[in-house]
Amino acid sequence: MKKTIVIVDDHLLIAKALESIIDNFTDFQVIYVAENGQDLIDKFKTSHEIPEIILLDISMPIMDGFETVLWLKNNHPNIKVMALSMQGDDSSVIKMIKNGAKGYLLKNTHPRDLEEALIKLKDDGFFYPEWASKIIFSSINSEKNGEKAVRISEREKEFLTYTVTELSYKEIAEKMCCSPRTVESYRDQLCDKLELKTRVGLAVFALKNGFAAS
Template identity: 80%
Template structure:
């Protein structure tokens, strides 16, 4: 069964062009297009299909991408959001990721790269091209939290697993504890490090040498 995608973009010609491109991808299909975040919410309220993935523009009237991805994180956390924008500046990338985006691409991306990004997003749970990864790392707090925040050995062990594809239940099995205990490690670390997502924890783990 194909993964379902919704495109949220106020430029209808671009959205329709994307729909045509994705129509040639073996593993994906576009189920509909929304013109902005408010339009998307209205479609959800009118029982439109909830997709697996949303390709989300940033600059839109009424409800932009920053607001929309935050709403999706709070109301439909299972949906994987890929930002697809002309904006590649540090501020936009970091804000979208902090608000809940699991990937980031520019609109001049080649169709093959888009297809690969969607596959990686589906299998790994996130996808950032090299240029976006560099922005993420360069914007991490230079005053390294690992130097002054106490992280227990068990939390360090948990951090090692955040960069893998293991589910939290599978991580619990690896750590010989309950899934609830693993969730407590996650919540404690997110609180200590002021992070909100597993992606943020994974980036922190890699940057600070906890990834094994």
């Protein structure tokens, strides 16, 4: 009997394409798609079908992947959650794992590798590719040594260089060749792990730590 999957992603075209790919896998079938965490919770209330696996995007409106996986851990701990995102930075991986994700993949993963990852998740209860495992083990070792695990990815460093300018977030997104939502995600992640609240705080941090552009 096929394992049931729900896809949570606010990009409908991506979600539907992913659904089509997975439905061709031997051991898995998608039973429905949700646009974000709140939409997933609403569907749980109205549907009698609770999936065995959830493929979860991180950057979503209303209720993002971090909040959603934590809610799932607290309310449906038997569901195996696989993060499937464009965000592969250290802080995103560590936060998703700490919040309850049992696997992590990037959206540019080949369909064959996705199927193998789902099989591993089904059989072993977890799946982390080698690059994600290195991030996790590095974090564990840092915590064992009493270090505060604050890691800033290259893209986050690039974002920090723009915080001291007068560019708007939309203009920063254009400079970084990404969406404004992605820039906002960099901002939120940095504020969270640096315990800051404003762009001014990020700019001061950038100046003090040599991240400002010369």
